[in-house]
Amino acid sequence: MSLTGTPFLYTLIVLAVVALALPLSLWSRLRGPRALRAAARMLMLLFAQGTAVALVFVLVNNANNLYDNWADLLGTGNHVQQAANLGADGTGGIALTRLPKVRQTFRPAAGPGMRAAGGVEVTQLKGRVSGVNAEVYVWLPPQYREPAYRHHRFPVVEVLPGYPGSAKAWFGSLHAHEQLLPLMRSGQVAPFILVAPRTTLLAGVDTGCANIPGTVNADSWLSVDVPKMVTDNFRAEPAPQGWAVAGYSAGAHCAVKLAVAHPDRYRAAVSLSGYNDPIGERDSLAAQNPALRAENNPFLLLRKAPTPPRISLYLSGQPHDGYEAAVALEQIAKAPTSVHVVYLPKSAGGHNMALWRPQVIPAFRWLTLITGHTHSAIGRTTPPPPPTGTTPAQLASGTAPRAGTTRKR
DSSP states (O other), X not given: OOTTSHHHHHHHHHHHHHHHHHHHHHTTTOOSOHHHHHHHHHHHHHHHHHHHHHHHHHHHHHHHTOXXXXXXXXXXXXXXXXXXOOTTTTSTTOOGXXXXXXXXOOEEOOSTTTTSTTOOEEEEEEOTTTOBEEEEEEEOOGGGGSGGGTTOOBOEEEEEOOSSOOTTHHHHTSOHHHHHHHHHHHXXXXXXXXXXXXXXXXXXXXXXXXXXXXXXXXXXXXXXXXXXHHHHHSOBOOSSTTEEEEEETHHHHHHHHHHHHOTTTOSEEEEESOOSSGGGSTTBGGGSSHHHHHHTOHHHHHHHOSSOOSOEEEEEEBTTBBXXXXXXXXXXXXXXXXXXXXXXXXXXXXXXXXXHGGGHHHHHHHHXXXXXXXXXXXXXXXXXXXXXXXXXXXXXXXXXXXXXXXXOO
């Protein structure tokens, strides 16, 4: 039975009801020795508590897409077939243009939110470069199948979850495709192809989107194998123009790191409550030694870059949860690198989906400008206290009106 499936949820609901009814109906009717009656009552209490905890866990997991399947939950999943040393650029010297086309078969994805807004498709991809074998989810914008767009190539955004997190999270929890569909139809947001690759590649650890020879080539999986599969199977714009990567929490760290490290593959990145130092996630493989930490810290990569990369970054965060890391990047960025920082007050919510969900539309409006060949720096609103009368959604999305000035870099 699937961990995130409806049958398992309904089964737990039935068991929880039974577990509550048993002690209510049998508590005073038990017969036999005193020790046996005490043991039976204890078992009924444990059964009631166990089913209640399991039901709450499943509800939280389904709402936040933390664990996609039993292997992820139990720490038995391994999606790495090999992890060769691929060098600094993550290609291992392979001429990517000479590789044969990747032809994939897609099927409708299952799970909460997967059938909404036209439906999400999924495929199992064997990465020829990275050695990763994992699923990739794809959502196509409404224009993709319209006759008027049959020769049109579409911009792409890779969307990454936090850790732990399922690749489905942008669809099942953030409802990104449902939020963006009407805006794409009205022309307010560009018709992006959304691509959600698996990021939990090894059991019990966050890969930190890093290449670690002998362990995992997560960077090459996300920035080489997945983009090649997309361009080989869909009418996608070539990299880097029209390509962006977005994430929240650990996925936000990855998004910025990938864009800074590979400006030849991505034009923009969106970070929602991200961090720069990989140690921000205690289970990150990229934080296991000082050298690896430095190689996967976008702040250090940007500061040491011999030439400022032609990328644009959208960074949102609260005090002590992404904001300081965003400002640090803004302060060292030099043209043509541009940085747009969105300050979120503590009153907007915590480090969770309720905070990030309202930010989807503002972030994609910004991406529409950036991938539309607009690379000028966008101002950051200074962080005075928010005015009265604003809603939590306005605060979380960064759209609440504020007193103060707008500063441009």
